[in-house]
Amino acid sequence: MSEFALGQRWISDSESDLGLGTIVAMNGRRISMLFPATGEQREYVMDSAPLTRVSFNPGDKVESAEGWSLTVAQVVTEDGVNIYLGQRDDNSEVAQLIETRLNHHLKFNKPQDRLFTGQIDRNDWYSLRYDSLRLQHKYQTHPLVGLAGARTSLIPHQLHIAKEAGQRIAPRVLLSDEVGLGKTIEAGMIIHQQILTGRSSRVLILLPESLQYQWLVEMLRRFNLKFAIFDEERCAEYQADDENPFETEQLIIAPMALLSESESRLSQALTAHWDLVVVDEAHHLKWSQDEVSDQYAAVEKLASVSAGLLLLTATPDQLGHESHFARLRLLDPDRFHSYQAFVDEESGYQAIADLAKTLVSEEDLTAQEIEQLGQIQSINIDDNAAQLNNKEPEIRQIARQKCLKGLIDQHGTGRVLFRNTRASVxxxxxxxxxxxxxxxxxxxxxxxxxWLNRNADAISQNQVDEKLVAPLLTPEFLYESAINDEIEWWRVDPRVDWLSEQVKENKTDKFLIICARASTALTLEQAIRVKHGINASVFHEGMSIVERDRAAAWFADQDEGCQLLICSEIGSEGRNFQFARHLVLFDLPLNPDLLEQRIGRLDRIGQKNDIQIHLPYFEGSASETIFKWQHYGINAYAQTCPAGIHVYEQQKEFLLSILGQNNHNDDDLAPLIEKAKVQVETLNQQMEQGRDILLEINSKGFDGEAIAEQIEKIDDDTELVAFMLQVFDVYGVSQDDKGDRCLAVNPTDHMLEPHFPELGDGGMTVSFERDAALAREDVRFISWDHPMVQGCFEMINAGEIGNNTVSLLNNKALPEGTYLVELIYVVETSAPKQLQPGRFLPPTPVRILLDKAGNNLAANVSFDNLNKQLKPVGRQVGSQLATALQVQVHELIVKAQSIAESACGELIEQAVESIKQNLGDEYQRLESLQKVNPNIRAIELESLAQQQSELVEHIQQARVKFDALRLVVVSHQA
Ligand SMILES: Nc1ncnc2c1ncn2[C@@H]1O[C@H](COP(=O)(O)OP(=O)(O)OP(=O)(O)O)[C@@H](O)[C@H]1O
Incomplete structure (x- = not known):
């Protein structure tokens, strides 16, 4: 220990937050230390004082109590007290600073300061810090950031779409997979990637109010994205403070009506900047050349101010070109400016579609087809031609896929539209x-x-419309409203007893019952309770959103939930009830699309059983007629029937007139059914011919399986588990094995940091395994993308824990007492997040290992290799070694700095080269495609060029930061 002298500055090893102490009195073997920053005074016994002398070296910057700083050129000592001589940083004057006047608040968080002031960390903390840098670097350069870590099953068609759209700059796409194939999940994957890679930060989701909590929960549970739900009440609160409500959160979910029904809310939303606007159930956006709905108009305005746009609908109306066009127009109004031009352009796709069909078939291409392909601009057919008909299936397939990708890129709506069907999935x-x-x-x-008598005039004039017919399909409503309000309908309706029997016979199964009317749902619930003692949950538009969610959650609860959920029609849109296998259509809707929506509640991803569709109907009534027409005519129950709606439109007049008769018989219906069958067949053929084969290929892609495999590999890698368990240990988070490959993690009162990322007071249950996390709602899936892992990187790298250590090395080949210094630097850029500098130069650790002569051994002795051979030392011994070697270590740090700077220069050069190559290639590809495919938007090209120049500029400013230091002393006794 150094000699003590009045006025010297010391730091307490165990209470470094007291700041710098000054020796104010010395009394025999005791000293008194005042800590001016906190006003505390302490007494120490000289021999055993846990104190470390604060002294600086030439080159260090020191700060005075008055606030000015000085770069030390020389250190002189008078009566044991240091005086630092050098130039002031503010006015360049030569000055001296006696240590008594050093800033009392000086914090020693730089690695060398902490090392020399005795704040020496454990060896394993130091290793963890370096691991964190290495792993974060690996993560940031991984191509699947934001896609691999979602808490979802790996479904190839979804992964393909999500990667394709999620990695674009400002994606503008229509997601139109059939009901229940996972559009919400695809949208979530796109949003998640966009946010994690910095491409987007402000996102607005618009949807029917009834779906807002479901989205909120899906975004949180699957993607850890914390959206806020906005309604009129919440907006009004902010407005009172003169704030634009939409600027108060980054991720917002709002009902469509909030904007389409209020000019002022819409204009507020328009002035808030958005990176991505998402519209669910986009089929509600009605548009025709003569009439534009409020909802469409609102979305059109938002679409013009938002960079990205995702539209979701399961029913993009395959044959109705006008409405289909309208949605494409929202995505890119320049490209889809005129309906007629769109139609004309589409007719030109036929030849290309034919070529695409041959390419996906087993058939050989004819010489003429190969020539045709060659004529299509931008496809370099020469290299590929010989392989297209190669007898080796793998070679042939690769060549053909390459050709198809070129065709998709250059033609059709492939880049903006994705649609997968059950048939293709x-x-x-x-x-x-x-x-x-x-x-x-x-x-x-x-x-x-x-009812028919009441409408006799309309019927006799052949004016039977849906409004007239629909009540005939819900006779309970007619009975109740017109005939008798004394005897309740359920007392006469045989469906009630039949339903109760079904439920009792299948006691362990869940039943979803959909009725057209809320009043029917409510009465039915009472009826089966009163008459049969069966409890059910109801779900209808008269309930608040919270009540509806509660009802749905009660139904979903496998252990204590109810067996039945009785819904009005609002239960048929967007909701997830695939855990049930019985669907009862208590009445039938006229519209085949609505019917499909109803069945889609159960027939969706995650349904593990065959679906039992129960269809009670009344003999000799309208319900029998519509059942037979839908079942035998368009086959709408057993499978999806996209043609159904068009056949319905074509036959509507006649069908409704039959439904509106007093008597129902098969003679009237039979010809209609026959005709419907033929029409479905014809339409299916037309669809087959007009099938947008490029769209189908684009939607399913070729890479889905490969992406899934890549993600499985990441899942199987144990690096993340090892890292996180180490973080939990070091930072004092307790871990209990909960079985089922799950872990309960909880805060403790001996944590190194008071707040551990994402960990609340109540702790949480986590799993590092996808399947285990998917099997239980309450289990969080810890992946590289998870905010807890990202938060740990940040916590470790921003803090000082582990930034220095001292270890012993017992290596007989090296002389006793010699030493090595390991220095970790980080090359960092400060480019804005949206430029994603991490793709080219993420924070990159540079490791230097110097021997006492200043030779860099890093390339020969790896971190792990060295680490294995080291023995820890206690703090006191570490501090003594550091003090003894302070001058030598200091010189090596100066040397290492220049090595690190030249490494930084090399990294910058490589990054700039890679930017030019990658973005330059991408620019050229898009530029040549734009000549043949107007779907490549000009903004994509401009933005790419700008991005390139800004990135180069920022990356050239990258700097090295000294992050950590390890002093290794050779000892043959260790
Ligand atoms: N990859 C996946 N992993 C786990 N669950 C999934 C996955 N994809 C979809 N699901 C589940 O399948 C159901 C249907 O998915 P989703 O709601 O995204 O379909 P959709 O196409 O939006 O349906 P709709 O047309 O009814 O709006 C949801 O319960 C969803 O959570």
Whole structure:
């Protein structure tokens, strides 16, 4: 220990937050130390004082108590007290600073300061710090950031779409997979990638109000994205403070009506900047050349101010070109400016579509087809031609896929539109159709007759519309409103007893019951409770959103939930009920698309059983007629029937007139059914011919399986688990094995940092395994993308823990007492996040290992190799070694700095080269494609060029930061 002298500055090893202490008194073997920053005074026994002398070396910057600083050129000592001589940094004057006047608040968080002031960390903390840098670097350069870490099953068609759209700059796409194939999940994957890679930060999701909590929960549970739900009340609160409500959060979910029904809210939303606007159930955006709905108009305005746009709809109306065009127009109004031009352009796709069909088939290409392909601009067919008909299937497939990718890039709507169908995805459960013929009660017959009489004029004038027919399909409503309000309908309706029997017979199964009307749902719930003692949950538009979610959650609860959920029609849109296998259509909707939406609640990803579709209908009534038409005519229950809606539109007049009759018989219906069958067949053929083969290929892609495999590999890698367990240990987070490959992690009262990322007081259950996390709702899936892992990187790198250590090396080949200094630097840029500098130069660790002569051994002795051979030392011994070697270590740090700077220069050069190559290639590709495919938007090109120049500029400013230091002393006794 150095000699003590009055006025010297010391730091307490155990209470470094007291700041710098000054020796104010010396009394025999005791000293008194005042800590001016905190006003504390302490007494120490000289021999055992846990104190470290604060002294600086030439080259260090020191700060005075008055606030000015000085770069030390020379150190002189008078009566044991240091005086630092050098130039002031503010006015360049030569000055001297006696240590008594050093800034009392000086914090020693730089590696060398902490080392020389005795704040020496454990060896394993130091290793953890370096691991964190290495792993963060690896993470940031991984091509699947934001895609690999979502808490989802790996479904190839989704992964393909999500990667394709999620990695674009300002993606503008229509996601139109069939009902239940995972559009919400695809959108989440796109948003997640955009946010994690810095491409987007402000996102607005617009949807029907009934779906807002479902989205909120999906975004949180699957992607850890914390959205805020906005409604009128919340907006009004902010407005009172003169704030634009939409600027108060980054990630917002709002009901569509909030903007489409309020000019002022819309204009506020328009002035808030958005990177991405998402519109769910986009089929509600009605548009025709003559009439534009409020919702469409609102989205059109938002679409013009937002960089990115995702539209989601399961029913993009495959044959109705006008409405389909309208949605494409939202995505790119320049490209899709005129409906007629769109139609004309589409007719030109035929030849290309034919070529694409041959390319996906087994057939050999003819010489003429190969020539045709060669004529298509930008495809370099020469290299590929010989392989297209190669007998070796793998070679042939690669060549053909390359050609198809070129065609998709250059033609059609491939880049803006994605649509997968059950037929193309496969693996969905069977739909079992279970019709149940019931007697039509006299009371219902009377009610229907009453209704028909009331509308006799319209019927006689052949003006039967849906409004007239729909009530005939819900006779309970006619009965109740017109005939009798004393005897409740459920007392006469045979569906009630039939339903109760079904439920009792299948006690362990869940039933979803959909009725057209809320009043029916409510009464039915009472009826089966009162009459049969069966409890059910209801779900209808009269309930608040919170009540609806509660009802849905009760139904979803596998252990204590209810067996039945009775919904009005609002239960048929967007909701997830695939854990149920029985669907009861208590009545039938006229519209085949609505029917598909209803069935889609159960027939969706995650459904593990064949679906039992129960269809109770009344003999000799409108319900029997519509059932037969839908089942035998368009086959709408057993499978999806995209043509159904068009056949319905074509036959509507006649079909409605039959439905609007007093008597129903097969003679009237039979010809209609026959005709419907033919029409479905014809339309299917037309669709097959007009099939946008490029769209299909683009939607399914070739890379989905490969991406899934890549992600599985990441999942199987144990590096993350090892790292996080080490972080938990070092930072004092407790871990308990909960079984099922899950871990309960909890804060403790001996944590190194008071707040551990994402860990609340109550702790959480986590799993590093995808399947285990997917199996239980309450388990968080810890992946590289998870905010806890990202937060740990940040916590470790921003803090000082582990930034220095002292270790012993027992290596007989080296002389006793010699030493090595290991120095970790980080090359950093400060480019804005949206430029994603991490793609080219993420924070990169540079490791230098100097021997006492200043030779860099890093290339010969790896970190792990050295680490294995080291023995830890206690703090006191470490501090003594550091003090003894302070001058030598200091010289080596100066040397290492210049090595690090030249490494930084090399990294910058490589990064700039890579930017030019990657973005330059991408620019050229898009530029040549733009000549043949106007779907490549000009903004993509401009933005790419600008991005390139800004990136180069920022990356050239990259600097090295000294991050950590390890002093290794050779000892043959260790
Ligand atoms: N990759 C996946 N992993 C786990 N669950 C998934 C995955 N994809 C979809 N799901 C689940 O399947 C169901 C259907 O997905 P989603 O809601 O995204 O479909 P959708 O196409 O948006 O449906 P709709 O047309 O009804 O709006 C949801 O419960 C969703 O959580």
């Amino acid at each position: 496969k693996g969905f459960p069977k739909r079992c159709v279970l019709p149940v013929k019931l007697d039509l009660p006299q009371e219902y017959k009377a009610a229907c007759d009453w």
